[in-house]
Amino acid sequence: MGAFLKGNPRFLRYWISTWTSEGGDWIRNMVMMFIVLELSGGSAISFSINMFCEFAPIFLFGFVVGVFADRWKKKRTILSATLFRMGMMVLLIGAILLRSLVLIYAISFVSAIGTLFFRAAAPAFTMLFVPQEDRQTASSLRQMSMSTMLLIGSPIATLLYMQIGAAWSLGITIALFIASWVLVQSVNVEETMQEAKSQKSMAGVWAEMKDGFRYSWHNSVLRPLMVSSILFGFGAGLITVLEIFITTDFLGLPKEMMGALVMIQGVGMLLSSLVLPKVKLSMQRFVSWGMVITGIGLGGMVAYPSFYATAFALIVFSLGQIGLNIGMATLMQTQVNFEYQGRAGMTINTIVNGFQVLAMFGAGWLNDFFTVQPVVAAGGIIMALGGVLCAMMFKRDLEPTI
Structure with a gap:
């Protein structure tokens, strides 16, 4: 990895920019969580509504x-x-x-559209200066930065919120976004083909959208991801909303202790991102087994009301999540044509987040009616079933390749 970074200074600058961007996102996310809980008096339903507003644009506009x-x-x-x-x-x-909770909900919804464009363009942007043979390494390094920020982002953001308040913490987020902008601006790339594409009219949007969906469905790698993502997304939506209530309701700990669990998850993801690239498995198996292991870890979080049991399950969850992320990112950048990167990526994200949004919207009510333990356990089972379905479809559609 060190040799790759030294030999590709453009990726190094872009990689550093992802650290600052992730740092800003973590501060924003933790501030949003705390302020919504504070203004709503700890309401699971209000928290669920806010999460719905953040993820709904992916489903609506992806x-x-x-x-x-x-x-x-x-x-x-x-x-x-x-x-x-x-x-x-x-x-x-x-x-x-x-x-104003209403304004917070509205801003969450609108700002998510900007995040959509940011994420949709990133894989193809990386392909402009990372050769195909190095893209698994690039994906692993990207996971490393995400895992490290997961480890340190939550406690730093929580400390900032407690020490300087929400407004000043978000000021730091703006500064980190500025740093990310400067670093990306310094990456020189040639994009002559995309300049011609940008002249297309609005009239062709629907045709291009259908073409992208058709390409994704007929791609033997993307089709299993599209189908299995229905189940995986539903399970992911439940944990997105209910993680804070695992801390408070299931474990009986103060909400600030969620930061400790997030740190443990970050340790698990960081170690996994260092170890998994050395495992000789096909990327298809990384994806399908990653879903299964993630589901097992999710269900394990509520298997026994002990901080240590939940922490161990989080490490298992992290192992599966990193395997899934590395496998999917590598497949997307090696098995999907450059001109379809945005549409193929958004097709998968829209399916995942569509069902994730449905789960998030109902998670608060499910939590109030059933309590957090059975809801999260069911989410883990659904997520693992998504991995099994994905493996079956890969086996049917193509022979795994190393």
Whole structure:
């Protein structure tokens, strides 16, 4: 990995930019969680509504965003989306100062659209300066930065929130986004093909969207991901909302202790991102087994009301999640044509997040009716079944390749 970073300074600058971007996102996410819980009096339903507002745009606009991500220049899209996210943070500061949950919900919804464009353009942007034979290494390094920020982002964000408050914490988020923008701006790439694509009219959006979906369905790698993502997304939606209530309701700990569990998850993800790239498995198996192990870890979080038992299950969860992420990112950048990167990625994300949104929207009510333990356990079973289905479809559609 060190040799790859030394030999590819453009990826190194982009990689550093992902650290600052992830850091800003973590501060924003923790501030949002704490402020919504504070303003709503700890309401699971209010928290569920806010999470719905953050993820619903992926389901509603994902396919369209994919079209424009394929049309537009990747670097320009990432830079513009970063500027948009900065502006949303300024508005969010105002909403927090006004102590308005409605405004917070609205800003969460709108800012998620900027994040969509930012993420949709990233894989193809990386392909512009990372050769195909190095893309698994690039994916592993990307997972390493995400895992490290998962380890340190939550406690740092929690400390900032407690020491300087929500508004000043979001000011730091803006500064980190500015640093990310400067670093991406410094990465020089040639995008002559995308400049021509950007001249297409609005009339062709629907046709290009259908073409992207058709390509994804007929791609023997993408089709299993599309189908299995239905089950995986539903399980993921439950844990997205209920993780805080595993801490408070199931374990009986103060909400600030969620930061400790997130740190443990970060340790598990960081270690997994270092170890898993050395495992000789096909990327298809990384994906399917990753889903299964993630589901087992999720169910294990509520198997026994002990901090240590939940922490161990989080490490198992992290192992599966990293395997899934590395496998999927590598498959996307090696088995999907460059001109379909945005649409194919958004097709998978839209399916995952569509069912994730449905689960998140109902998670608060399910938690109040059934309690957190059976709901999370059911989510783990559903997620693991998604992995089994994915493995069966891979076996049917193609022979795994190392």
